[in-house]
Amino acid sequence: MVTISIKPQWQFTHSDVTRTFPQLLDLLAAIRAERSINAAAAVLGVSYRHAWGLVRKAGREFGAPLLDMTQGRRARLSALGEKLLAADRRIEARIAPLLDSLASELEAEIERLRAGAAPVLRIHASHGYAIELLRRFLARRSHTVELKYRGSMEATASLAAGGCDLAGFHVPLGELQEASLAFYAPWLDRRRHVLINLATRRLGVMVAARNPKAILSLADLAQPGVRFVNRQFGSVTRVVLDLLLEREGIERARIAGYDTGELTHSGVASCIASGLADAGFGVEQGARSFGLEFIPVMSERYFLLCEEESLAAPAVTRIREVLASKQYRAEAGKLAGIDVTGAGSTLALAEAFPTTVACTP
Numbered sequence: 001m002v003t004i005s006i007k008p009q010w011q012f013t014h015s016d017v018t019r020t021f022p023q024l025l026d027l028l029a030a031i032r033a034e035r036s037i038n039a040a041a042a043v044l045g046v047s048y049r050h051a052w053g054l055v056r057k058a059g060r061e062f063g064a065p066l067l068d069m070t071q072g073r074r075a076r077l078s079a080l081g082e083k084l085l086a087a088d089r090r091i092e093a094r095i096a097p098l099l100d101s102l103a104s105e106l107e108a109e110i111e112r113l114r115a116g117a118a119p120v121l122r123i124h125a126s127h128g129y130a131i132e133l134l135r136r137f138l139a140r141r142s143h144t145v146e147l148k149y150r151g152s153m154e155a156t157a158s159l160a161a162g163g164c165d166l167a168g169f170h171v172p173l174g175e176l177q178e179a180s181l182a183f184y185a186p187w188l189d190r191r192r193h194v195l196i197n198l199a200t201r202r203l204g205v206m207v208a209a210r211n212p213k214a215i216l217s218l219a220d221l222a223q224p225g226v227r228f229v230n231r232q233f234g235s236v237t238r239v240v241l242d243l244l245l246e247r248e249g250i251e252r253a254r255i256a257g258y259d260t261g262e263l264t265h266s267g268v269a270s271c272i273a274s275g276l277a278d279a280g281f282g283v284e285q286g287a288r289s290f291g292l293e294f295i296p297v298m299s300e301r302y303f304l305l306c307e308e309e310s311l312a313a314p315a316v317t318r319i320r321e322v323l324a325s326k327q328y329r330a331e332a333g334k335l336a337g338i339d340v341t342g343a344g345s346t347l348a349l350a351e352a353f354p355t356t357v358a359c360t361p
Contacts, residue, residue, distance in 0.1 A: 086274045130343075218245065
């Protein structure tokens with residue numbers, strides 16, 4: 001199996017000369033963490049001389065230092081250094097899932113060209129930390145899958161049309177379950193489909209560290225001066241938020257920035273961490289990974305949907321084995337607000353949603 005990783009590369013152009021400064025952003029991140037150029041150089045496996053020379057050269061190109069080297073204090077990033085590092089994290093949060101999806105497609109295409117290769121399992125799924133972790137585990141075990149990140153409704157529609165073998169989608173627990181499930185109704189069939197448990201995860205309001213705007217509830221999102229960043233149109237997380245606001249009588253038009261759209265929970269969190277917004281709505285792990293505060297609002301279940309006959313397929317069996325393994329559950333247990341206790345087990349649609357009529361009978 002060939003494993004592919006696609007990463008963005010920064011290019012800096014000054015006076016018509018373009019440079020890339022390899023390792024600069026990794027070095028800045030290490031200096032921020034270690035508070036020492038020498039220790040950061042050791043982390044990257046380069047000499048102190050190389051590290052210091054790289055920082056100085058880049059600073060000259062930008063016309064401002066990247067480090068604050070006040071005598072008697074440990075190394076720390078300057079305002080420019082912090083801005084570059086924050087921008088890099090924002091780029092990673094926004095496009096890494098798209099690049100991972102493309103890498104997965106390329107891996108699958110290469111695997112299909114190998115003589116005697118087994119059929120590649122196709123997964124279309126809403127992006128999330130548990131599904132991202134699953135892909136990494138499968139790659140470690142040399143199991144090739146073609147994972148495309150799609151909105152939950154798009155994923156379930158794709159399964160119904162034969163465009164994929166597994167569809168990842170999420171449904172809120174509690175009183176919003178019925179209304180949310182209705183969006184998937186055209187593509188769910190009680191006679192053909194079965195659910196594989198992936199995770200239960202907490203959703204809520206993400207706010208900047210120390211919560212400077214004193215946001216404590218959804219109603220506070222409509223306060224004057226609060227900048228909100230939303231998920232993209234078609235995202236079920238956005239649909240759920242719409243339902244929550246409607247239930248509480250909060251007008252979306254009063255929330256500044258409600259018409260914005262980020263493709264992932266990490267993208268929302270990165271905007272808040274970078275100071276581009278004050279609040280967003282998403283999963284707890286997104287907030288914690290960017291050092292944000294999190295106000296829990298509700299929980300939801302994330303499933304993998306498939307044809308019942310597909311459960312016996314070797315590739316699906318391997319996925320269920322990974323999800324049920326102690327190793328996967330231990331790693332997933334480190335993700336904030338995510339519970340994978342039942343990961344890998346199966347449920348009939350009628351068992352998971354016993355009171356709903358929003359499925360093909």
